[in-house]
Amino acid sequence: MSAAPHNTNQAEMADTSPLLRTLGSADGVEVGAVDEPGPGRQLTPRRRLPAPRAMTGRLAWRNLAHDRVRFIVTLVGIVFSVVLMAVQWGMLLGFAETAAALVTHAGADLWIVARGTSNVDQSVNIPERYRFKALSIAGVTAVDKLIVHFAVWRRPDGRAEPVIIVGFDLDSGAGGPWNVVAGSVDDLHLPDTIMIDRVYAAKLGVDTLGQTVEIEGRRARVVGFTNGIRAFTQSPYVFTSYKNSLKYSGSQFSGLVEGRTHYLLVRAAPAADLAEIREGLQAALPATDIRSAAEFADMTTRYWLLTTGAGAALVLGAVLGIVVGVIIVAQTLYAATVERQSEFAVLRAMGASNAYLNSIVLKQALTSGTIGYLMGISIAAGVVQAAADSTVSLVLPWQLGVAVGLITLSLCSAASLVAIHRIKTIDPTIAFR
């Protein structure tokens, strides 16, 4: 008697399996006889994409590609989710960057602000003479005044637009514009000159450099453009010299009176201990708050994003994207699993473990997620590119791209759990029906 056919040892299976021996005819049995081809044999084989080596990956991919409409629906859901997440978070980051840009680009180590000031845009005045007290603190090398207040801009067509006047010290440049793409900051030494960002030029009715406009009933001439200095409030920043800014401070918005300013920007010696300087300033100026630049920037960001609810709306949008993505992926994977439950039942009858069957569904989910992510992030990058010249601040740093990718794969994995749960309940005897 030859060896028993049953053998779980794979190495032995490879060489000693009686199956691999040549079969001859026995008892007149025509082993290997081919049945007549059915009508289906006339079909032209469909072109198929290369498949992964592992059968689970191959099955996952073929399952997806087999029902293209369902696959497209799945991808649409994922793409929608990815774009929504990337754009919403991109706007959140962009707004956060925008809201605090004035602070982060001012070049100050410490800000002296009126007590209780919560953000840079809604300023409260303080006495100018505090500047001299601040200069007397050891380690302080410079203290510059900065005015930031709302004003009314009158367009050539007579329409009023709220703007934020930023009056800075031209000699130090602290609090001044950056990314100047037309004109020069030096041009602001001339009387009645201002600089605006070009993304707001149309909104403010400005066509060319040198154009004369009206701010708070006073003449102003545009001598330069910046690029990408957006305002969270959508009231554009108008940079001008400190001296000029006082002319535009006549309105109720500025709250300025003789001998007062809004902020004092402190710069410290390179090796100085900022904490020590801060303590000294606070002791010398007890009626003010002393903020580090990072702290004031963070306060400003938090104020605009949290207090106004804008941040919550953006986060909600991003969460909505995740929810929609999970639901669509879960629904399509579940439907695909139910539709193929007889195949899963056959595999289970053959001895496939839960892990084996689950890996098929998981690979379907991750394949969908990867393809959907690549498509979605490409669209999001296009949206960011398209928004570059708009007033909407939208960014897509690589870290956000990676985060959205990880979230996408996670949500697809989570979505597959519903289908995986279904697989656990599949009865292998279905294969016999």
Next chain:
Amino acid sequence: MTDLVVTAEDLRMVYGRGAAAVCALNGVSIEVRRGEVLLIVGPSGSGKTTLLQIIGALIRPTSGSVRIGGKPIEGLSPKALGRLRLDFFGFVFQAYNLIPELNGWENVAVALDLKGIRGRVAERRSRALLDEVGVSSRADAYPAQMSGGQRQRVAVARALASDPAVILADEPTASLDSASGWRIIKLLCDLARRQLRAVVIVTHDNRLLAAGDRSIAIEDGRVVSRTTAPNRH
């Protein structure tokens, strides 16, 4: 060394409870030996497929014992039963149950994949198996492009892929014309005798009785007759 690969004693299987209870098997005992073709015949609803599922470790009987490879399977976890099926049994179904998205050799390779055999080795072995059962020319065709007989041959190759001791075939000819059906039965018989595998075929077609070494007739969940073919065992 015993030739018994599966033994089942006094099997009873009841579906449902109370007044709705249906007794599918009642006191059925069966032995399956290496190298033999055992036919289980009976009309629809007689309990023959339930018997196949019980000896194939797919479902647990209400009472009675099953020994596979000499070991009782009572108390084994579902995972262990799955492993047992993978190691001991190859299944052939009435409706072939090939995966439509996979071609011929890939369908066979799935069974090898379950045993951890992958890549080129799996493809080479799958093609060899298809050659063994006479459909090597359809290795790259998809099930939709095959005739019923070709599909069933691919299914037989898949059942053989894990090198099982027992092939369990549930109505393997029911979806085929008589000529194709006979060729499948002959193929299974040949595999049993030449490779010393046990082949258990469930059928309602009494014409197939001549092909088996032994047969068991079941009606209403009970064995009504046992027959051994002349000159066999």
